[in-house]
Amino acid sequence: MLFNSFAFLFFFPVVCILYFALPTLRLRNLFLLAASYYFYMNWEPVYALLLLASTGITYIAALGAVKYVNKKRVILIIGIVLNLLILFFFKYFNFAAENLAAMMSWIGVSMKVPEFKVLLPVGISFYIFQALGYMIDVYRGDVKPEKNFFTYALFVSFFPQLVAGPIERSTNLLTQFYQKHKFDAEKAISGINLMLWGFFLKLVVADRCAIYVDSIYNNMGHHNGCSILLASCLFCFQLYGDFAGYSYIAIGCSRVLGFKLMDNFRRPYFFSTSVQEFWKRNHISLTSWFMDYVYYPMVGSSTKLWWWCLAIFITFFISGFWHGAAWTYVWSFSIFGFYLVICTLKDKRQRKFEKKYGLKKKEWWLWLNRVITFFLVMVALVFFRANNIEDAFTAIWQMSANCFQMPFLKGISHLGYASIGLVVLFVAEYVIEYKKVNVTNYNCIRIYSLCSIGLLALILGIGVFNGGQFIYFQF
C-alpha cells in the first residue's frame, strides 16, 4: 500500500481507532502486526513469506546466540548469510548473472545465464538490514533477545517504516512495543503535521521535479549542458523530497500511534557545509547503520589514517550495492566515498585554516561551503539518476562543456510549480535551522493548524496526483 494512495487514507484512521480502542498491550501488538502484514501484502501477498522468513531466521539466531554462547559467532554468521542469501537471490541474482556472462564473453567464453524473472520485493533491503542490526546487537550483548515472536515480528514489520525506513534499532523501537501508549492529542496533531509535510515533500516537491528530471535524463543526447545541470539540481530535491517525504510520513504515522522513530533527515541539501556533514544529515538511519555495523568493526582500534580512509571507501562502496543492483549506484557511492576520504585527509588543515582566519562563524564562508557541498553531492547523484554509466559521463561532460546555453523550458509550468515547492521547503528549513524551532514539539494548536492548512492547500492545489511510487521502494 502506498502512503500517497486513497487506500491509505482509509487504512490509517481505521488502524488508529482500533489500536487505541483495544484494551490490552498484547491485543494491540497483535493487531498492529496483522495491520503491518496487510499493509505489506497489498503489493504482492506472497512476499510476506520472505518477510516472515527473515523474521524467523533472525529471531531464532538471536535466541540461539544467547543460549549457545560458545557457538554464538557461528550462529550469527549463519543468520547473516541466510538473510543475505535472500537479499542476493531476489535483488542481485540477475545482476550477478549478467555481469558474470559479460565477464566470460570478455575473455572469450560464451555462456547462457539463467534469468530469474521475479519482481523485487518492496523494501527488502530495509527490513533485512533492520533484522540484521538486531541480531548483531544481541550478539554484542547490547540488547537482550526478544522472546515473544509476535513482538519481534512487529519490530521487523512495523508498517510505517517497513518499506523505506528509517531503519530502526532494536534499542529504540523494540522497547516501545512494551509500553501501552495512551492517545495523546498533541502527539497526534504533531504527527499529522509531519505527515502533511511528508506529503508536501513527495507530491509537491519530488513528483513535480521528477517531471522535468525524467524528460531530460530519458533523452540525454538531445539536451544541452544547462538543461542537464538544471535537471541534476532538481534531481537532488526530487530524491530528497521523495525519501525525506516518506520518512516524515512514517515518523508522523508512528507518532500518532504513540511511537517515536529516529530522525532520518536534518536538512541535508541546503545546510551541509561539507560532504561529511551531508552524510550526518542525510539518510541518518542508514548511515549510522553502516557506521555501527560495517565501518567501526572494520576500523577497530586502528589509528592508521590510511586504514580509516580505506574503511570509509569500502563502507560507501557496499552502501552503493545496498542501494541497488546496478553499477550506477556503486559509482555514485564510490564517488561519495572518495569525497569523504578527501575530507578526512584535509580535515585538520581546513580546521587550522578556518581558525587562523576566523572563518568558521562567518556566514559567507558557510554559504560558500554549502554551495560547494551541494555541487559535489549533485555530481555524485548524477550517477545515481542516470540510466547507465555512459549517460552519467555524458551528463558530466555536457554540464562542464555546454552549460552556458538556454535550458530546455518546455515544461516551464512544472518548473514554476516546483519552484513554489522549493521556496516553501527552503523557508521552512531556514526557519528550523536558524531559529531553532523544533516543529516536532511545537505546542501550539493554532500554529499547527495554520501550517496544516497551508500545506494541505498546496498539496491539493499544486501536488502531482499520478500515484507515483517512492524511489526508495526499489531498494
Next chain:
Amino acid sequence: MAANLFIFSFSLQMKQLVKYILYIFIGVTVIDLAYRLVCDYFYQHPKKDSFILENYTFIHCNTPYQCVILGASSAKHSYVSQQIEDSLNISTYNMGWNGRSVLYQYLSLMKAIKNGGLELAILNLSTSQMRDNWVKDRISDLYPYYWHNDTIREIVNEVEDRNMDILMCSSLIQFNSKLDNMLRSEKSVKGYIPIPYSGKPAKVNSTATLNKGKKDFNLIAVKYFQEMAKECEKNKVRFIVCLSPSLDTTETEIAILKDLCDSSNVEMWNMVHVIRDPYLFKDGDHLNEKGAELFTQMFIETFSSNSLMNK
C-alpha cells in the same frame, strides 16, 4: 472495551484533536471557496488571446464553423486556418491544442457539431493521442469542466475508473496546477499558432520514437474515436484523419493508425513524408511557420483534387 472506547472518545485529548481537525477543515474550505471564485471567473470570462479561450474552444466558442481542425500540438502549428478559409472558401477554425488526447478531440467535435453548419472535420492524429498513459495523464485537462456537462463528467469518470464527484467538489483538486492557464496568453489566428522560423535544422528525436511502435491504446480513446466517426456520419460531416509531416513518425506507427482508421471506416491521408526538409521543422514533430504554410498548401491541393475526384 466499550468503556475504554467511551472514555477515549470523550477525553480532553480528543477534544483537542477535533478542534484541530475543525480548524483545518474550515481553513481549507475557505481557501477552496476563494480559489473557486478566482478560477470560475477566469474560466468563464476568458479574455481575448488568453490561453483558456484557445485551449477550451470546445466550451466557449459558439461561432459555427464549416471546417474544424482537431488534434494536438502538431495540428495547432501545422494547419493555417486562414489559408484554408481563403482557398477553399469555407470558414475554418483550428481547435487543436498541445498534448490533447482523442477524448478532447471528441468533445471539440461535439461542440463544433452543436454550433451547427459543420461540413468538414480534420483530425490530425498520432499514436500518442490514443496511448493509454497519455490518455490517463491528460485527463486532468478536463477537470475544470467536470461540472459543465454530462459527457465530460462521463468521460472523466470512465477514464479514472471511479466516480470523481466528491473529489471534484474541491476546486483545489478540480483546478489543480491550472494557475498557469489563467496567466498565460497565446496569440493565434483562428486557432493556428505559428512557430517562428529559426533558420536551424530540426533534430530528429530517435528516443522519442521508441514507444511509438507499441500499440498500447486506451480502449476508451478507441471507443470515442469510433464515436467521432459515427457522429460525423450521422451529421453528414466529412471526417478525415490526416497525418501531418513528421521526421519522427515511424512506418509502424503509420500502419497502426491505418489499421485503426480502416477498422472504423474512416478516410486517412498519410502526409507524413510530404515534407522532409529539417529546416521547415522546429523539431521532429512540429513544422515551423514556413513549413506550416507549405503543408497547408499541399493539404488544400490534395483536398481539392480529392474533392474533384469524388465529384
